[in-house]
Amino acid sequence: MKAYSIIVLAKQVPDTRNVGKDAMKADGTVNRAALPAIFNPEDLNALEQALRIKDRYPGTTVKILTMGPVRAAEVIREGLYRGADGGILLTDRAFAGSDTLATSYALSQAIKKMGKTDLIIAGRQAIDGDTAQVGPQVAEKLNMLQITYVEEVAELKNDTIILKRRLDRGVETVKCKLPLVMTVNGTAPECRVRNAKLLMQYKRARTITELQRENEDYTHLYNERSDLNIAEWTVNDIETDSSQLGLTGSPTKVKTIVNVVLQAKDSKVISDSDADIENMMIELIDSHVIG
Amino acid sequence: MNNVFVYCEIEDGQVAEVSLELLTKGRTLANELACSLEAIAVGHNLEGVAAQVIPYGVDTLYLADDKRLYPYQTLPHTSVVVKLFREKEPQIALLGATSIGRDLGPRVSSALNSGLTADCTSLEIGTHFDRRANKNYESLLYQIRPAFGGNIIATIINPDHRPQMATVREGVMKKSILDPKYKGKVVQLNVADYVDDSDFVVEIIERHIEKSRLNIKGAPIIVAGGYGVGSKENFNLLFELAEVLGGEVGASRAAIDAGYVDSARQIGQTGITVRPKLYIACGISGQIQHRAGMEQSAQIIAINTDPEAPINSIADYVITGSITDIIPKMIKYYKKNTK
Structure with a gap:
């Protein structure tokens, strides 16, 4: 039976889904720093697809690749707790200000360095931007086929894969050959929870910068247990053309950002009493909005 | 040269609504830039496409017609x-x-x-001055969109790279025919010059596209639920109210993420944009991402347990209370007063 080499692209994102009152500033705008940093939800769906292939084909390796600040190493630990074999944190100021294209370029150069890969799996999109661009752009940069919006791997045999896709208005089943970049939809199965044994095993996994920051002497532990070392790559660890990196390598520029402040409108505030509801319904009927 | 291009999506010979909306917007942009509007359709049996798109003001329509180009596949269409x-x-x-x-x-x-x-939720033409390079840019495309979960509105520009590309959701732009007799040119591309046999590496085994989609966009009344609805069961109340009033049920992204209803009902920046006569928002807090898809509704009723919910600021009627209490009352008094 064939074993596969899989890379999961994951991103640490601010949890923009439920912006609570504590994350709102007095002027009605969002305090981004107050939002918790999480594993991008659809990247977890992607990880699950990778782990399912690993379950079925022993010997398969699943590595997580993430780009971001040092604290983004947390998504690699989360992956290890769920069954991933390792990961690489791509972190450097040279990547700061990257739009989706510059991000995709940096990721694709890291992927080239990671060696032969059968499958690259990413979430469809990240909740902080909702662009759904990085998966297809990484595929293009690597000159690989992409299959987007995957919900299920229906069959995998040698180098042939059958995938079920969820489209805006329907479904599609496609058959193609590896290697391949696939993006996974949020409608795909949820990721398994952390495994208690793996959590114990990897809770001290750290990147080099994290170790330096923690200022604790675990040196002996890391010398004995190489699996606790999370690889940290800077721009010097991959081959890059600096004109394609960061802000310089980003064709799109943010011209202006306007914080959304709620504008009040003349509203009728009514109670939930029978009389108030009945009056409202009568007003709506009389003005032909309903009825 | 240097015109405005719209990629037209085709399903069974029909040009997608969103493509017609983009042609309408594209015509406006082309007028402002004093250039032509061009369109490209890739697929098979495209004879009817010209008649569908040229009235929107298309000056040149390029057709790539080949039976291998339908249904859509990534690599050949990209090529x-x-x-x-x-x-x-x-x-x-x-x-x-x-x-x-x-x-x-x-x-x-x-x-x-x-x-x-x-x-993008809006596209405009504007200028830009780059202080660092001391360079002025005329006639850039302002690509305006909510970001960061809808908590900010960003204007994006591409000063130095062409084309300036943008995607827009269906229903965001309004479509309107420019001139039913508009004169546009049709250019048939020689497909063999544009694709390579090696592009056809995907076999589509099965494909099922729903023809009659939910008609949320066209519904005069929408009863929409958010995370605050609390459960799938409580959503049944919304369906009941929608049926009584002759409307449809929509939902916020939070309600869809919670699994209360199918994602086809999502209203908002990453869902459908609607402009009904009446929008009844039940248990929806009203993040801008959702509001972007419904704030042009003629009348808005907001029902929330939280009197401070952001949606209240754009509502015509604000009711503070529980939907399990309020919706049955709305049904009751609607029936009573329309008999």
Whole structure:
């Protein structure tokens, strides 16, 4: 039976889904720093697809690749707790200000360095931007086929894969050959929870910068247990053309950002009493909005 | 040269609504820029496409017609569009933010090393002064979209790369025919020049596209629920109210993430944009991402347990209370007063 080499692209994102009152500033705008940093939800769906292939084909390796600040190493630990074999944190100021294209370029150069890969799996999109661009752009940069919006791997045999896709208005089943970049939809199965044994095993996994920051002497532990070392790559660890990196390598520029402040409108505030509801319904009927 | 291009999506010979909306917007942009509006359709049996798109003011329609080009596949469609864009060098290229547009757009932008902005809610022409380079840019495309979960509105520009690419969701732009007798030119592309046999590596085994989709966009009344509805069961109340009033049920992204209803009902920046006569928002807090898809509703009723819910600020009627209490009363008094 064939074993596969899989890379999961994951991103640490601010949890923009439920912006609570504590994350709102007095002027009605969002305090981004107050939002918790999480594993991008659809990247977890992607990880699950990778782990399912690993379950079925022993010997398969699943590595997580993430780009971001040092604290983004947390998504690699989360992956290890769920069954991933390792990961690489791509972190450097040279990547700061990257739009989706510059991000995709940096990721694709890291992927080239990671060696032969059968499958690259990413979430469809990240909740902080909702662009759904990085998966297809990484595929293009690597000159690989992409299959987007995957919900299920229906069959995998040698180098042939059958995938079920969820489209805006329907479904599609496609058959193609590896290697391949696939993006996974949020409608795909949820990721398994952390495994208690793996959590114990990897809770001290750290990147080099994290170790330096923690200022604790675990040196002996890391010398004995190489699996606790999370690889940290800077721009010097991959081959890059600096004109394609960061802000310089980003064709799109943010011209202006306007914080959304709620504008009040003349509203009728009514109670939930029978009389108030009945009056409202009568007003709506009389003005032909309903009825 | 340097015109405005729209990629037209085709399903069973029919041009997608979103493409017609983009042609309408594209015509306006082309007028402002004093350039032509061009369109590209890739597929099979495209004879009827010209009659559908030219009235929107299309000056040149390019057709790539081959039976292998339908249904849509990533690589061959990318090849056609990339090659055509390299020849024609459009300054602006617009695509629908659909399953197809969001698969094709990033691939094309990567191949051309150009910028792409997803899910724009507004497109305008404007200037830009780059202080660092001390350089002035005339006539850039302002790609305006909510970001960061809808808590900010960003204006994105692509000063130095062409085409300036953007995707837009269906229903965000309004479609309108410019002139039923508009004179546009049709150019048949020689497909063999644009695709390679090696592009056809995907076999579509099965494909099922729903024809009659939920008609939320066209519904005069929408009863929409958010996370605050609390459960799938409570959503039944919304369906009941919608049926009594002759409307449809919509939902916020939070309600869909919670699994209360199917994602086809999602209203908001990453869902459907609606403009009904009456929008009844039940248990929806009202993040801007949701509001972007419904704030043009003629009348809005907001029902929330939280008197401070942001949606209240754009509502005509604000009711503080529980939907399990209020919706049955609305049904009761509607029936009583319409008999």
